[in-house]
Amino acid sequence: MIPVNTPLLNGNEKKYLNECIDTGWVSSEGPFVARFEKEMASYTGREFAIACANGSAALDIAVKALGFQKGDEVIMPSFTIISCAQALIGQGITPVLVDNDFYTFNMSADAIEGKITQKTKAIMIVHIYGLSVDIDPIIALAKKHNLKIIEDAAQMHGQEYKGKKCGSFGDISIFSFYPNKLITTGEGGMILTDNENLYERSKSLRNLCFGKERFIHEELGWNYRMTNMQAALGVAQLEQINKFVKKKRNMGKKYNELLNGIKAINLPIAKTSYCENIYWVYAITLKNNYKKNVKDVVNELGALGVGTRPFFYPIHLQPVLKKMGFFANEKLPNSEKLYARGFYIPSGLGLTEEEIEKVSDVLHKVLI
Template sequence: MMNTKPIPVNTPLLSGNELKYLSECIETGWISSEGPFITKFEENFSKYIGRNFGVAVSNGSAALDIAVKALEIGEDDEIIMPTFTIISPAQSVITNGAIPVLVDSDPNTWNMDVSQIESKITSKTKAILVVHIYGLPADLDPILELAKRYNLKVIEDAAEMHGQTYNGKKCGSFGDISIFSFYPNKHITTGEGGMILTDDAHLVERCKKLRNLCFEPNGPRFIHHELGWNYRMTNLQAALGLAQLERINEFIDKKRELGAFYQQKLSFLAEKGYSLPLSSTDYSDNIYWVFGLVAPNIEAKEEIIKYLSDQKVGTRPFFWCMHEQPVFQKMGLFKNEKYPIAENLARNGFYLPSGLGLSMEDRELVVEILKNHY
């Protein structure tokens, strides 16, 4: 068979109150970083996650920049984090003057291997940056225990975990400070956008100041005593986010149903040497932000991705490891460091169309195309 209908790797679902709320922004003229939807989105999202405060920002990477700086982490401080993640967390650590200290991945959950963290703690360690990967959260209890024992901050990157829980409590509610992304492939999207959450009243004021060029809240305008960023979210974005948040439980159910469908229909791939996502752990059920596969080797991955591309089925490779990023190698970072589990995931992993807008017909077609290949 030859499929002629493109199946994108992600399609957002925008069939709720998005148009209504956006029209209200336009009709009232509140389209910039001031407007009622911003405060409402911050309050509703933080309440949903179980946090006291939310700070809406322009994207998830901006949220990480602010989070690191708000915690007063800087020159030569060390932050322990996974090597297997998108570049944003490491970039935020480095641009704040700190040093990322990497750990390998757990082969089953694809998250950071928490058993490796303690050996990486030194007198310079100031924080652990947890990144929840793809559908299952990192094992948080051991991380929180280490943070308490060594007096470390915890930055929780829950960019991919909207609505996911760890032992029944929402991801994004555990760290001293946590961040979310609202990129179009996330469960909730604002187009671009992010959110910082915390229970600390001092931290939230720091974050608000840093996102707004460090204007002094009570001082003369245009007089600055430190540097920040213009990382503000617009009222238009917040309007989108609020409409999306109204349907979060529906979206989570759709994601889990799609994941269960793929798990069942693609189980034959395990016989071909592929690793499918772990459906659950003793602390969480997979939320399937994306449905990832790990091919038996690079050749098999490249061959299947080409085949799917020829069939107009969209895919995306897994993240590339931080210790193998050319930009960091040029900086002299991570010399001679090896993380075999993460390297295997990065080289051989990819994910299938997993968006909320994926139709029943298209997901059946993805499975049929894969079965025809084998």
């Protein structure tokens, strides 16, 4: 079986992990945490970075740091992971959903403006699968209506929008370092901002909101700290980010060449006017006239040794949120169609060229 993702850990990962073990600095107090934060801030062009336990934790912190009130609304895409909505709902904030474009997979300013009300306080930008959101029109909308921007760049390590790094556009931005990301720490996340108040508040929320005197708390936060061992992995991975970005794009180009003749599928868009695809995952959709459904296709691929993953299940259809009374009678056809017709194939950094060719051969057999 060729798995959907295999991480690449061939740099200084072992060296830095051994340093943690040899020095005894394995907790969140170790020096690699501050180093990882400083280097991520520098790489993305940010003033401040706060390492944390995972990407979902980063969203929780980012939302709370902005100081929204219960009943406030935040506009976000339906086609994304549930963590984005959970970070809002868990703090009494109402997610207002927009549909995603079927071909770029991303939200757009055109879908957002009609959703803005007096209760709207922010827009959550979520970059999906490899292309960035077209950010400038959304920033213009946010300025026009005095809204904050939360940027979820979990999948966008190394991606640029018009030459500027993703992760640098929001009032507050986040990354995830799950094993399928370009940079992995096993689990892990990062909050980034240029605002010193948001930085200090995020640091406090990450660490249980300890006050000036230890164990005295004026507010509830979380134990969302990153360990020194995780950060050691992150430092080693960040050292290779340019190589990783180049490899991802080469993998995407190779797949494009090998799969171009399959009439049953839409290949991912290689480039837009504002960014070049980073191919975080190689995401494809079945064309309307193709008779097999996604479940049949992925089962056949799996039987022939090719791992796959489904696309995101739309937020407005999530059973748990429906039970809570959200999104009654909501219809967002592109998000629904993306789930029904989309999946992605092996595209981790550890994937070899021979494996890419095997995956291509199997796809040609199945998608006839």
